[in-house]
Amino acid sequence: AQSVxxxxxxxxxxxxxxxxVKCTYSVSGNPYLFWYVQYPNRGLQFLLKYITGDNLVKGSxxxxxxxxxxxxxxxxxxxxxxxxxSALYFCAVRDTPYSGGGADGLTFGKGTxxxxxx
Amino acid sequence: NAGVTxxxxxxxxxxxxxxxxxxxxxxxHEYMSWYRQDPGMGLRxxxxxxxxxxxxxxxxxxxxxxxRSTTEDFPLRLLSAAPSQTSVYFCASSYSASALxxxxxxxxxxxxxxx
Numbered sequence: 001a002q003s004v005x006x007x008x009x010x011x012x013x014x015x016x017x018x019x020x021v022k023c024t025y026s027v028s029g030n031p032y033l034f035w036y037v038q039y040p041n042r043g044l045q046f047l048l049k050y051i052t053g054d055n056l057v058k059g060s061x062x063x064x065x066x067x068x069x070x071x072x073x074x075x076x077x078x079x080x081x082x083x084x085x086s087a088l089y090f091c092a093v094r095d096t097p098y099s100g101g102g103a104d105g106l107t108f109g110k111g112t113x114x115x116x117x118x
Numbered sequence: 119n120a121g122v123t124x125x126x127x128x129x130x131x132x133x134x135x136x137x138x139x140x141x142x143x144x145x146x147h148e149y150m151s152w153y154r155q156d157p158g159m160g161l162r163x164x165x166x167x168x169x170x171x172x173x174x175x176x177x178x179x180x181x182x183x184x185x186r187s188t189t190e191d192f193p194l195r196l197l198s199a200a201p202s203q204t205s206v207y208f209c210a211s212s213y214s215a216s217a218l219x220x221x222x223x224x225x226x227x228x229x230x231x232x233x
Contacts, residue, residue, distance in 0.1 A: 009158075032219050043122070043208050043224030044161075051219045090160065094218050105218070110160040 002027045002095040006109035013081045014117050021076040021112050023091030032094040033074040035065055037087045038111075044090060050074060061085070081116045088113055120144050124209050124225035131199040131232045139194040139228050141209030147223070149215040150192040151176070152184065154205040155227075161208070167192055168215035199232045206230070 003026045013019045025031055032051055036044040048059025055067045065076045076089060091109040125140045143150065151166035153176075163176030167186040181203060183195040192211075196203060206229050210222040 034221060036222075036224075041226070043210075043226045044222070045224070046221035049219060049221060096218055106163070106222075108161040110158060 002031075002093055002105070002107050004091050004093045004107050004109040006089075006091055006112045008112050009110075010113040010115060012115045012117060015083055016080055019078050019081045019085070019114065019116070021089050021091075021114060023074045023076065023109060025072050025074065025091075025093040027093060027095040030096050031074075032096055033065075033067065034092040034094075035059065035063070035074075035076050036090045036092065036108075037061075038090065039087050047076070047089075083116045083118055086114055086116045122209055122211055122223050122225035124207075124228050126228060127226070129228060129230050131196070131230065133199060133201060133232060135199050137196050137199065139196075139207055139209075139230075141192045141194065141225060142190050143192075143209075143211040143223070144190065145211065145213075145223065146189060147211035147213055148189070149212045149220070150186065151210050151222070152182070152192070152194045153208045153210065154178065155208060156205050164194065164207075196230075201232045204230060204232045 005024045034049045035047040038044045048057050050057045050067045058064045063078050067074050088111045090111050094106045122143045148169050152164040153161040155161050162178045164182050165184040167173045170186050170189050173184050206227050208227050209225045212220040212222050
């Protein structure tokens with residue numbers, strides 16, 4: 001069965017510093033990987049995805065993520081944090097090929113609170 | 119574009135009451151789903167649909183029913199509310215159920231409290 005882990009409940013970063021939010025996954029086939037962001041009292045918003053190709057994926061709001069197959073990781077990064085980046089971040093994985101049946105094959109991590117301090 | 123619209127935004131129920139959470143999307147998306155979000159639990163899939171007339175169970179379907187009579191609408195019914203169903207509920211949609219790389223579009227959620 002597939003799984004995804006976000007090992008940190010909370011990450012604190014000073015404004016202007018680089019940030020990393022960690023995600024590791026486990027699948028039996030090839031992973032499709034996603035990052036979503038949730039601002040207070042809002043639904044999740046899609047940030048970026050890895051399907052195939054370049055290991056470094058660029059997304060919205062200056063975020064990027066690095067796919068590392070050997071370490072089964074997909075960490076979210078940004079070179080210079082903004083206070084407005086403070087939010088809850090979710091990593092998600094979908095195993096492929098998808099065999100169908102049961103749940104839809106997309107698994108979310110438990111989320112990481114990112115707090116950017118001025 | 120409204121995207122994914124959920125109503126109501128807030129609801130308080132008494133144990134045993136029933137209600138329907140509404141979800142509508144105007145993007146002509148094939149796939150729609152319902153999640154619940156609980157502290158420390160992430161998002162858990164309740165039910166999903168890959169097209170009108172087709173629904174399937176997710177990870178935590180007990181106590182909930184769904185139907186998909188049109189492409190646009192995917193209501194979630196609580197049959198007999200229980201305190202364990204206190205949660206924030208999100209509806210989501212994506213372009214194609216078969217395009218596994220299609221990202222989800224989420225509504226803004228319904229915060230449900232069952233007393």
